[in-house]
Amino acid sequence: MSTLEIRDLHVSVETKEGPKPILRGVDLTINSGETHAIMGPNGSGKSTLAYSLAGHPKYEITSGTVTLDGEDVLEMSVDERARAGLFLAMQYPVEVPGVSVSNFLRTAKTAIDGEAPPLRTWVKEMTGAMDKLRMDSTFSERSVNEGFSGGEKKRHEILQMELLKPRFAILDETDSGLDVDALRIVSEGVNRVKESTEVGVLLITHYTRILRYIKPDFVHVFVDGRVAEEGGPELAERLENEGYDRFLSTAPSA
Numbered sequence: 001m002s003t004l005e006i007r008d009l010h011v012s013v014e015t016k017e018g019p020k021p022i023l024r025g026v027d028l029t030i031n032s033g034e035t036h037a038i039m040g041p042n043g044s045g046k047s048t049l050a051y052s053l054a055g056h057p058k059y060e061i062t063s064g065t066v067t068l069d070g071e072d073v074l075e076m077s078v079d080e081r082a083r084a085g086l087f088l089a090m091q092y093p094v095e096v097p098g099v100s101v102s103n104f105l106r107t108a109k110t111a112i113d114g115e116a117p118p119l120r121t122w123v124k125e126m127t128g129a130m131d132k133l134r135m136d137s138t139f140s141e142r143s144v145n146e147g148f149s150g151g152e153k154k155r156h157e158i159l160q161m162e163l164l165k166p167r168f169a170i171l172d173e174t175d176s177g178l179d180v181d182a183l184r185i186v187s188e189g190v191n192r193v194k195e196s197t198e199v200g201v202l203l204i205t206h207y208t209r210i211l212r213y214i215k216p217d218f219v220h221v222f223v224d225g226r227v228a229e230e231g232g233p234e235l236a237e238r239l240e241n242e243g244y245d246r247f248l249s250t251a252p253s254a
């Protein structure tokens with residue numbers, strides 16, 4: 001079993017006016033096989049947490065620790081984090097013009113495994129995963145995210161997750177902008193990975209509807225750069241009924 005442990009994490013983002021503190025002491029522990037939902041209002045710092053875990057250079061860790069089975073994640077490069085089994089599905093996936101989906105995925109798989117996957121089984125695995133995500137076969141020859149619709153970008157993120165089989169997957173608003181059918185297809189993809197591996201999932205979302213498809217073991221309410229309340233799945237239902245107002249009014253101010 002693996003454990004991803006975040007302790008008292010404080011993070012500032014670089015802005016033109018200088019560093020701006022966003023995360024104010026995040027505590028979170030995720031074990032293999034667990035699904036944790038992070039729910040919070042816009043601007044509460046959810047994506048900042050995701051990027052900080054992935055090692056985005058724009059985010060400065062001012063204090064706190066992140067460890068994976070005791071190893072210091074914050075000391076690792078972005079590549080080392082990926083090789084250690086950390087995976088981020090971005091809220092706004094970036095375009096990589098001139099690099100096809102198929103090349104991108106094979107390069108990522110090779111980098112993470114330390115050796116290229118055998119071509120024949122790899123192509124079969126990739127097309128199989130694309131089929132299940134209802135992605136057209138021509139998709140693999142398109143440039144990564146270039147001209148992709150919102151739904152195609154999200155499917156491509158989950159395709160990566162299915163093929164790379166991370167130890168911990170951070171899914172940042174993978175549900176945003178998806179219609180009901182796409183939401184179900186994408187959720188089924190995540191659930192397939194959950195069933196076939198011991199992946200720990202950090203599911204960042206603004207809405208409860210994805211939690212009907214991907215069942216969380218724990219729910220964390222994220223407000224003003226920290227976890228304001230934690231509970232089981234019933235907490236998501238309360239948020240659905242009551243919204244975030246209760247947490248906003250009681251959240252400590254900066």
Ligand code: ADP
Nearest residue numbers: 013014015022041042043044045046047048049
């Ligand atoms: P969430 O994902 O919960 O909506 P974010 O992590 O995207 O929140 O943003 C948290 C806060 O950090 C917001 O107030 C946002 O405006 C601010 N922020 C994030 N990135 C930048 C940036 N590059 N420059 C200035 N402010 C930023």
Ligand code: MG
Nearest residue numbers: 041042043047
């Ligand atoms: Mg947001």
Ligand code: MG
Nearest residue numbers: 046047091173
């Ligand atoms: Mg966000």
